[in-house]
Amino acid sequence: MFKNLDPLLHNQLRLSVMSLLMNVEYAEFSWLLEKTEATRGNLSVQISKLKEAGYIKVKKSFKNNYPLTTCSIGKKGVDAFEKYVEAISGYLKH
Amino acid sequence: MEKQFDEKQSFALITEAVQNARERIMEDGFFYLLWGYLVLAAALSHYVLLELVDPRYAAAPWPILMTMGGIISGISGRKRSKKARMKTFFDTAMMYLWSAFLIALFMVLGFTAAGKIDPLACYPLIIVIYGIGTWVSGGILKFKPLLIGGISCWIIAGVSFYFTFDIQILMLALSILISYIIPGHMLKFKASRNV
Numbered sequence: 001m002f003k004n005l006d007p008l009l010h011n012q013l014r015l016s017v018m019s020l021l022m023n024v025e026y027a028e029f030s031w032l033l034e035k036t037e038a039t040r041g042n043l044s045v046q047i048s049k050l051k052e053a054g055y056i057k058v059k060k061s062f063k064n065n066y067p068l069t070t071c072s073i074g075k076k077g078v079d080a081f082e083k084y085v086e087a088i089s090g091y092l093k094h
Numbered sequence: 095m096e097k098q099f100d101e102k103q104s105f106a107l108i109t110e111a112v113q114n115a116r117e118r119i120m121e122d123g124f125f126y127l128l129w130g131y132l133v134l135a136a137a138l139s140h141y142v143l144l145e146l147v148d149p150r151y152a153a154a155p156w157p158i159l160m161t162m163g164g165i166i167s168g169i170s171g172r173k174r175s176k177k178a179r180m181k182t183f184f185d186t187a188m189m190y191l192w193s194a195f196l197i198a199l200f201m202v203l204g205f206t207a208a209g210k211i212d213p214l215a216c217y218p219l220i221i222v223i224y225g226i227g228t229w230v231s232g233g234i235l236k237f238k239p240l241l242i243g244g245i246s247c248w249i250i251a252g253v254s255f256y257f258t259f260d261i262q263i264l265m266l267a268l269s270i271l272i273s274y275i276i277p278g279h280m281l282k283f284k285a286s287r288n289v
Contacts, residue, residue: 012099012107019111027180035114063176085108091101 008053009084013038014046018073018081021056026072047071055080115182121235123281125167130274132163137267144260187234195227214255217262221251221269228273239280243273 009015016036021027033043047069050056055077059070073081099107136159144152178185199220206216229244231237247269254265 010099010104012103015104015107016111019108020115023112023115023182025181025183025186031179035111088101088104092105 004087004090006080006084006087008049008055009080011046013042014050015084017043017046017050017071018055018077021071021073022078022081024072026059026070029069029071032071050077053080115180121237121281122285123278124170126274126278126281128166128170129163130270130278132159133270134267134275135159137263137270141260141263141267144263184234188231191227191230191234195223198223198226214259214262217259217266218251218254221247221254221266224269224273225251228277232277237277237281239277240273243277246272 009018013036016038017032020032020035029043029047032047033040036043038046047056047058051058053076054074057072057074059072061068061070136155139155140152143149143154202211202216202219202223205211206213211219225244225247227244228240228247232240232242232244250265250269250272254262257265
C-alpha cells in the first residue's frame with residue numbers, strides 16, 4: 001500500500017523535521033527539539049539519517065561558547081518532500 | 095522497528111508542522127516605535143528651532159537622534175538575532191526591504207546635500223520612502239494598518255511637494271505618526287495579546 005512513499009520520510013519524527021524545515025530558512029537543533037517534542041537522542045539520530053540521504057544540511061558551530069547545530073533543507077530534500085506530499089495526496093483522494 | 099503511520103496521520107502532521115513553524119511570524123512593533131518616535135521628535139524640534147529659536151541650528155536634532163536610533167537598533171537587533179533560534183524567509187525579506195530603504199534614504203539626503211536634489215523635494219521624497227517601508231512590510235506581515243500607513247505616506251508626500259519647507263517638516267511628522275507610530279502601537283498591542 002505504501003509502495004510509493006519514501007520510507008525515509010514516512011516516519012513521524014523525520015516527517016515533522018522536514019515539514020518544519022520546509023517553512024524556515026534554517027533552524028537550530030533546540031528549536032526543532034521543542035517543536036517536535038522528541039527526545040534529544042532520537043532527534044539526533046533522525047537528523048543524521050536525513051543528512052546522510054542529502055535531504056538536509058547540518059552545520060555545526062558555536063554560539064556564546066556553546067556548540068550549536070543548525071539545520072536547513074536542501075534541494076534534494078525539497079524534491080523528496082514534494083514527491084511525498086504528492087503521493088499521500090494521491091492516497092487520500094482514493 | 096520504526097513506528098509506521100497512515101496517510102491521514104501523515105497529512106495531519108505536515109499541516110501541524112506548518113502551523114507550528116508559522117508561530118514566530120509576529121512583529122512586536124519595537125523598531126516601528128523606536129524610529130517613529132525618534133523621527134517625530136527630530137521633525138518637531140526641527141520645526142520649533144526653525145520657527146522660534148535659531149534657524150542655523152534647526153537641523154541639528156536629526157544627526158543626533160538618528161545616530162541614537164542607529165545605535166539602539168544595532169544593539170537590539172544583535173540581541174534579537176542571538177535569541178532567535180530559526181530564521182524564516184520573512185526575516186530575509188524584511189532585511190532586504192530595510193536595507194534598500196536605508197540606501198534610498200541616504201541617497202536622497204546625500205544628493206540633496208550635494209545640491210543635485212531641490213531641497214524642497216527632499217522631505218517629500220523621504221516620505222515616499224517611508225511609505226515604501228510600511229507598505230512592503232505591511233504586505234509581508236499581512237498587517238492592514240501598515241498598508242494604510244504606506245498609502246497615507248504617498249498621499250502626504252504628493253501633497254507636500256506643493257508646500258513650503260516649514261510645512262513639509264510638519265507633514266513629515268504627520269506621516270511618521272500615521273505610518274509608523276500608530277501601526278507600531280497596534281503591533282505591540284497585538285503581540286502582547288498573543289503571548
